[in-house]
Amino acid sequence: MSEPAQRLVPTADAERSPWFAYQYLVLRAVPRVEREEFVNVGVVLYSQDAGFLDAAVHVDASRLRALCADVDLDALGDGLETVRAVCRGEAVAGLDAAARPWRRFGWLEAPRSTVIQPSRPHGGLTRDPAAELTTLLDRLVR
Template identity: 55%
Template sequence: MRKPFEYAVIRLVPRVERGEQINVGVILYSQALGFLGARTHLDAERVRAFAPDVDLAAVGGALESWDRTCSGAGPAQQMTPGERFRWLVAPRSTMLQAGPVHMGLTADPAAELDRLLDVLVR
Protein backbone atom coordinates (compact mmCIF):
# COMPACT_ATOMS: atom_id res chain seq x y z
CA MET A 1 0.00 0.00 0.00
CA ARG A 2 1.36 3.39 -1.00
CA LYS A 3 1.93 5.96 1.73
CA PRO A 4 2.74 9.68 1.57
CA PHE A 5 6.29 11.00 1.51
CA GLU A 6 8.01 14.37 1.24
CA TYR A 7 11.21 15.09 -0.64
CA ALA A 8 13.50 17.93 -1.62
CA VAL A 9 16.40 18.24 -4.02
CA ILE A 10 19.77 19.03 -2.43
CA ARG A 11 21.46 21.80 -4.38
CA LEU A 12 25.05 22.97 -4.54
CA VAL A 13 25.17 26.78 -4.60
CA PRO A 14 28.89 27.58 -5.01
CA ARG A 15 28.43 31.35 -4.78
CA VAL A 16 25.37 32.13 -2.71
CA GLU A 17 25.32 35.76 -3.86
CA ARG A 18 24.88 34.62 -7.49
CA GLY A 19 22.13 32.10 -6.76
CA GLU A 20 23.35 29.61 -9.40
CA GLN A 21 22.85 25.98 -8.43
CA ILE A 22 23.39 22.38 -9.46
CA ASN A 23 21.43 19.39 -8.14
CA VAL A 24 23.62 17.03 -6.09
CA GLY A 25 21.17 14.92 -4.10
CA VAL A 26 17.70 14.20 -2.79
CA ILE A 27 16.34 13.86 0.74
CA LEU A 28 13.15 11.87 1.35
CA TYR A 29 11.00 11.52 4.48
CA SER A 30 7.97 9.32 5.05
CA GLN A 31 6.49 9.50 8.52
CA ALA A 32 3.98 6.75 7.70
CA LEU A 33 6.74 4.36 6.60
CA GLY A 34 9.30 5.44 9.22
CA PHE A 35 11.89 6.41 6.61
CA LEU A 36 14.34 9.28 6.33
CA GLY A 37 17.21 9.11 3.87
CA ALA A 38 19.40 11.10 1.54
CA ARG A 39 21.13 10.02 -1.65
CA THR A 40 23.78 12.17 -3.24
CA HIS A 41 25.76 12.20 -6.46
CA LEU A 42 28.60 14.66 -6.91
CA ASP A 43 29.64 14.66 -10.57
CA ALA A 44 33.10 16.23 -10.30
CA GLU A 45 33.38 17.03 -14.02
CA ARG A 46 29.98 18.73 -14.09
CA VAL A 47 30.70 20.71 -10.92
CA ARG A 48 34.10 21.84 -12.23
CA ALA A 49 32.50 23.03 -15.47
CA PHE A 50 29.92 24.92 -13.43
CA ALA A 51 32.22 26.27 -10.71
CA PRO A 52 35.93 25.49 -11.27
CA ASP A 53 37.10 26.84 -7.89
CA VAL A 54 34.81 24.67 -5.71
CA ASP A 55 36.56 22.49 -3.13
CA LEU A 56 35.08 19.11 -4.10
CA ALA A 57 36.43 17.37 -1.00
CA ALA A 58 34.71 19.90 1.25
CA VAL A 59 31.44 19.56 -0.67
CA GLY A 60 31.68 15.76 -0.45
CA GLY A 61 32.22 15.97 3.30
CA ALA A 62 29.27 18.30 3.70
CA LEU A 63 27.07 15.93 1.67
CA GLU A 64 28.13 13.07 3.95
CA SER A 65 26.87 15.12 6.89
CA TRP A 66 23.38 15.04 5.34
CA ASP A 67 23.54 11.22 5.40
CA ARG A 68 24.78 11.21 9.01
CA THR A 69 22.03 13.59 10.08
CA CYS A 70 19.38 11.45 8.38
CA SER A 71 20.65 8.36 10.20
CA GLY A 72 20.61 10.16 13.55
CA ALA A 73 24.37 10.29 14.12
CA GLY A 74 25.91 12.78 16.54
CA PRO A 75 23.69 15.56 17.89
CA ALA A 76 20.90 14.52 15.48
CA GLN A 77 20.25 11.45 17.65
CA GLN A 78 18.28 13.73 19.98
CA MET A 79 15.87 14.62 17.17
CA THR A 80 13.00 12.64 15.67
CA PRO A 81 13.26 11.80 11.95
CA GLY A 82 10.64 14.47 11.21
CA GLU A 83 12.64 17.08 13.12
CA ARG A 84 15.81 16.08 11.26
CA PHE A 85 14.02 16.38 7.90
CA ARG A 86 12.62 19.82 8.76
CA TRP A 87 16.04 20.98 9.97
CA LEU A 88 17.76 19.82 6.78
CA VAL A 89 15.20 21.37 4.41
CA ALA A 90 14.96 24.69 6.27
CA PRO A 91 16.08 27.69 4.18
CA ARG A 92 19.75 28.58 4.63
CA SER A 93 22.48 30.60 2.96
CA THR A 94 25.16 27.96 2.60
CA MET A 95 26.74 26.06 -0.29
CA LEU A 96 24.30 23.17 0.19
CA GLN A 97 20.63 24.03 0.23
CA ALA A 98 17.39 22.10 -0.06
CA GLY A 99 14.95 23.11 -2.73
CA PRO A 100 11.19 23.29 -2.15
CA VAL A 101 9.55 20.31 -0.47
CA HIS A 102 7.34 18.19 -2.73
CA MET A 103 5.04 15.27 -1.92
CA GLY A 104 4.21 11.90 -3.40
CA LEU A 105 3.03 8.37 -2.62
CA THR A 106 5.17 5.25 -2.42
CA ALA A 107 5.24 1.73 -1.00
CA ASP A 108 9.06 1.61 -1.08
CA PRO A 109 10.71 4.87 0.03
CA ALA A 110 14.29 3.65 -0.55
CA ALA A 111 13.49 2.70 -4.15
CA GLU A 112 11.65 6.00 -4.63
CA LEU A 113 14.69 7.89 -3.32
CA ASP A 114 16.92 6.08 -5.82
CA ARG A 115 14.45 6.85 -8.63
CA LEU A 116 14.32 10.53 -7.70
CA LEU A 117 18.13 10.71 -7.62
CA ASP A 118 18.26 9.25 -11.14
CA VAL A 119 15.56 11.59 -12.48
CA LEU A 120 16.54 14.83 -10.71
CA VAL A 121 20.30 14.60 -10.22
CA ARG A 122 22.06 12.12 -12.50
Protein backbone atom coordinates (compact mmCIF):
# COMPACT_ATOMS: atom_id res chain seq x y z
CA MET A 1 0.00 0.00 0.00
CA SER A 2 2.69 2.49 0.88
CA GLU A 3 6.41 2.72 0.78
CA PRO A 4 8.66 4.60 3.20
CA ALA A 5 8.37 8.37 2.85
CA GLN A 6 11.93 9.28 3.82
CA ARG A 7 15.20 8.30 2.19
CA LEU A 8 18.75 8.93 3.32
CA VAL A 9 21.30 9.73 0.67
CA PRO A 10 24.01 7.06 0.86
CA THR A 11 27.65 8.12 0.84
CA ALA A 12 29.83 7.44 -2.18
CA ASP A 13 31.86 4.86 -0.26
CA ALA A 14 29.45 2.51 1.51
CA GLU A 15 32.33 0.82 3.36
CA ARG A 16 33.05 4.06 5.20
CA SER A 17 29.40 4.79 5.91
CA PRO A 18 28.55 4.72 9.59
CA TRP A 19 26.48 1.99 11.10
CA PHE A 20 23.29 3.18 12.77
CA ALA A 21 21.58 1.38 15.63
CA TYR A 22 17.83 1.10 15.20
CA GLN A 23 14.70 -0.27 16.78
CA TYR A 24 11.66 -1.50 14.93
CA LEU A 25 8.09 -2.55 15.63
CA VAL A 26 5.93 -4.83 13.55
CA LEU A 27 2.39 -3.47 13.24
CA ARG A 28 -0.27 -6.14 13.53
CA ALA A 29 -3.89 -5.97 12.48
CA VAL A 30 -6.00 -7.78 15.06
CA PRO A 31 -9.54 -7.70 13.64
CA ARG A 32 -11.05 -9.62 16.57
CA VAL A 33 -9.07 -8.68 19.64
CA GLU A 34 -10.66 -11.39 21.79
CA ARG A 35 -9.27 -14.12 19.47
CA GLU A 36 -5.71 -12.71 19.48
CA GLU A 37 -5.21 -13.65 15.81
CA PHE A 38 -3.32 -11.16 13.71
CA VAL A 39 -1.83 -10.35 10.33
CA ASN A 40 1.32 -8.25 10.04
CA VAL A 41 0.51 -5.02 8.19
CA GLY A 42 3.49 -2.72 8.69
CA VAL A 43 6.82 -1.85 10.24
CA VAL A 44 7.98 1.24 12.14
CA LEU A 45 11.73 1.86 12.21
CA TYR A 46 13.43 4.38 14.51
CA SER A 47 17.12 5.26 14.53
CA GLN A 48 18.04 8.02 16.92
CA ASP A 49 21.62 8.09 15.59
CA ALA A 50 20.44 8.60 12.00
CA GLY A 51 17.58 10.93 12.92
CA PHE A 52 15.14 8.57 11.22
CA LEU A 53 11.57 7.60 12.10
CA ASP A 54 9.27 6.18 9.46
CA ALA A 55 6.66 3.51 8.82
CA ALA A 56 5.90 1.35 5.81
CA VAL A 57 2.66 -0.60 5.46
CA HIS A 58 1.15 -3.28 3.28
CA VAL A 59 -2.34 -4.65 3.87
CA ASP A 60 -3.27 -8.05 2.46
CA ALA A 61 -7.06 -7.79 2.52
CA SER A 62 -7.64 -11.45 1.68
CA ARG A 63 -5.53 -12.64 4.65
CA LEU A 64 -7.40 -10.28 6.97
CA ARG A 65 -10.78 -11.38 5.66
CA ALA A 66 -9.78 -14.99 6.33
CA LEU A 67 -9.63 -14.04 10.02
CA CYS A 68 -12.67 -11.79 10.00
CA ALA A 69 -14.97 -11.52 6.97
CA ASP A 70 -16.33 -8.12 7.99
CA VAL A 71 -13.04 -6.44 8.92
CA ASP A 72 -13.25 -2.67 8.41
CA LEU A 73 -10.40 -2.05 5.96
CA ASP A 74 -11.15 1.68 5.78
CA ALA A 75 -10.76 2.05 9.55
CA LEU A 76 -7.57 -0.02 9.41
CA GLY A 77 -6.22 2.22 6.65
CA ASP A 78 -7.08 5.32 8.69
CA GLY A 79 -5.26 3.88 11.70
CA LEU A 80 -2.18 3.07 9.65
CA GLU A 81 -2.21 6.58 8.20
CA THR A 82 -2.26 7.92 11.75
CA VAL A 83 0.86 5.86 12.48
CA ARG A 84 2.57 7.35 9.42
CA ALA A 85 1.48 10.86 10.48
CA VAL A 86 2.98 10.30 13.94
CA CYS A 87 6.25 9.26 12.26
CA ARG A 88 6.19 12.42 10.12
CA GLY A 89 5.83 14.54 13.24
CA GLU A 90 2.31 15.74 12.62
CA ALA A 91 0.10 16.79 15.52
CA VAL A 92 -2.25 13.79 15.68
CA ALA A 93 -3.65 11.38 18.25
CA GLY A 94 -2.90 13.69 21.15
CA LEU A 95 0.76 14.19 20.22
CA ASP A 96 2.11 17.68 19.75
CA ALA A 97 3.87 18.39 16.44
CA ALA A 98 6.94 19.38 18.49
CA ALA A 99 7.20 15.93 20.11
CA ARG A 100 10.66 14.50 19.65
CA PRO A 101 11.07 11.34 17.54
CA TRP A 102 11.91 9.16 20.58
CA ARG A 103 8.65 10.25 22.21
CA ARG A 104 6.67 9.53 19.03
CA PHE A 105 8.28 6.07 18.78
CA GLY A 106 7.45 5.46 22.45
CA TRP A 107 3.84 6.40 21.78
CA LEU A 108 3.73 3.95 18.85
CA GLU A 109 5.24 1.07 20.85
CA ALA A 110 2.78 1.39 23.75
CA PRO A 111 0.47 -1.65 23.91
CA ARG A 112 -3.15 -1.10 22.97
CA SER A 113 -6.29 -3.20 22.77
CA THR A 114 -7.25 -1.94 19.34
CA VAL A 115 -7.23 -3.35 15.85
CA ILE A 116 -3.65 -2.12 15.24
CA GLN A 117 -1.17 -3.44 17.79
CA PRO A 118 2.63 -3.13 17.89
CA SER A 119 5.02 -6.00 18.52
CA ARG A 120 7.70 -5.73 21.17
CA PRO A 121 10.59 -3.58 19.90
CA HIS A 122 13.46 -5.36 18.18
CA GLY A 123 16.84 -3.91 17.24
CA GLY A 124 19.64 -4.04 14.74
CA LEU A 125 22.34 -2.15 12.89
CA THR A 126 22.17 -0.70 9.40
CA ARG A 127 23.96 1.72 7.12
CA ASP A 128 20.68 2.86 5.53
CA PRO A 129 17.59 2.99 7.76
CA ALA A 130 15.20 3.63 4.84
CA ALA A 131 16.48 0.60 2.94
CA GLU A 132 16.31 -1.47 6.13
CA LEU A 133 12.67 -0.45 6.59
CA THR A 134 11.85 -1.73 3.11
CA THR A 135 13.78 -4.97 3.79
CA LEU A 136 11.88 -5.52 7.03
CA LEU A 137 8.55 -4.84 5.31
CA ASP A 138 9.39 -7.40 2.63
CA ARG A 139 10.56 -10.01 5.14
CA LEU A 140 7.96 -9.59 7.87
CA VAL A 141 4.81 -8.32 6.16
CA ARG A 142 4.62 -9.09 2.45
